[in-house]
Amino acid sequence: VRMEQDLRGAWERGELSLAYQPVYRLDDGRLVGAEALLRWRHPEHGHVAPALFIDVAEQSGLIEAIGPQVLRAACMDARGWQEEAPAARQLFVSVNVSARQLRAGDLATQVEAVLRETGLPPSRLHVELTETAVIGDEARVSGLLARLRNSGVKVWLDDFGTGFSGLSHLRRVPVDGVKIDRSFIADVLRDPDDLALTTAIIAMAHSLGIQVVAEGVEKEGQYALLRERGCDMAQGYWLGQPMPDEEFRRLLA
Ligand code: G
Ligand code: G
Ligand code: MN
Ligand code: NA
Numbered sequence: 001v002r003m004e005q006d007l008r009g010a011w012e013r014g015e016l017s018l019a020y021q022p023v024y025r026l027d028d029g030r031l032v033g034a035e036a037l038l039r040w041r042h043p044e045h046g047h048v049a050p051a052l053f054i055d056v057a058e059q060s061g062l063i064e065a066i067g068p069q070v071l072r073a074a075c076m077d078a079r080g081w082q083e084e085a086p087a088a089r090q091l092f093v094s095v096n097v098s099a100r101q102l103r104a105g106d107l108a109t110q111v112e113a114v115l116r117e118t119g120l121p122p123s124r125l126h127v128e129l130t131e132t133a134v135i136g137d138e139a140r141v142s143g144l145l146a147r148l149r150n151s152g153v154k155v156w157l158d159d160f161g162t163g164f165s166g167l168s169h170l171r172r173v174p175v176d177g178v179k180i181d182r183s184f185i186a187d188v189l190r191d192p193d194d195l196a197l198t199t200a201i202i203a204m205a206h207s208l209g210i211q212v213v214a215e216g217v218e219k220e221g222q223y224a225l226l227r228e229r230g231c232d233m234a235q236g237y238w239l240g241q242p243m244p245d246e247e248f249r250r251l252l253a
Pocket of ligand 2: 021037050096158159182215216217218235236237238242
């Protein structure tokens with residue numbers, strides 16, 4: 001209850017901010033975009049772990065207020081990146097959308113309004129949904145995602161592989177790609193099962209005509225292996241930590 005109270009109005013008080021983690025294409029090593037990750041600096045307790053407060057935001061319904069603010073801020077920041085370098089005109093920003101947000105308002109209408117307001121081209125906005133967000137409501141979610149994708153927004157299935165039923169979802173839910181959960185990448189150099197799963201996810205995604213991002217790349221060897229296996233993109237501490245917008249802009253300049 002305490003955290004819920006503290007989280008209420010945190011955005012307006014300037015305690016919440018976005019960090020951007022760079023995403024690189026593996027074939028040529030180019031920067032292609034960034035994932036927006038919410039950060040909370042509590043006035044007394046300092047930095048609060050996102051896994052903790054996102055859960056509270058989700059349970060309490062506060063995410064329905066915070067989500068649209070995150071979406072708008074991320075699109076505005078991404079629109080500003082091109083001021084640093086002409087090539088930044090192509091970069092995407094990837095925004096996490098939770099199950100509750102997906103069910104609450106009309107996400108497609110919200111997204112369309114924010115894109116109009118910020119002038120960010122739709123193809124530069126990516127939306128990340130977890131497999132669990134999609135479960136149970138596939139018909140409605142599919143319709144919503146189809147509308148988003150028709151407008152040019154790209155949709156990714158996040159934490160892919162952890163939901164046990166990833167394959168069946170891909171059949172019914174239209175997405176542009178999957179993000180391999182970092183738990184598979186962590187041991188991919190040592191554990192033959194994780195390597196087999198990662199390789200299988202890449203092959204399966206490509207045979208369905210969709211792309212693959214690997215998360216949690218912490219070592220050069222993981223990067224090299226993923227590249228060799230034909231994975232499309234990667235992010236992780238070895239490539240770049242999540243950083244404030246000012247720092248991300250310095251990376252672009
Ligand atoms: O940021 P890590 O930095 O620890 O993020 C932890 C979790 O919080 C991840 O699963 C991530 O998807 C989720 N997350 C981060 N930012 C957002 C956000 O803006 N909205 C939602 N719904 N989830 C987020
Ligand atoms: O669930 P989601 O994929 O949206 O969350 C991304 C989370 O992963 C964030 O908490 C982010 O800070 C974290 N993260 C990003 N890169 C790495 C990495 O290389 N290693 C680990 N352990 N976590 C990472
Ligand atoms: Mn994510
Ligand atoms: Na993930």
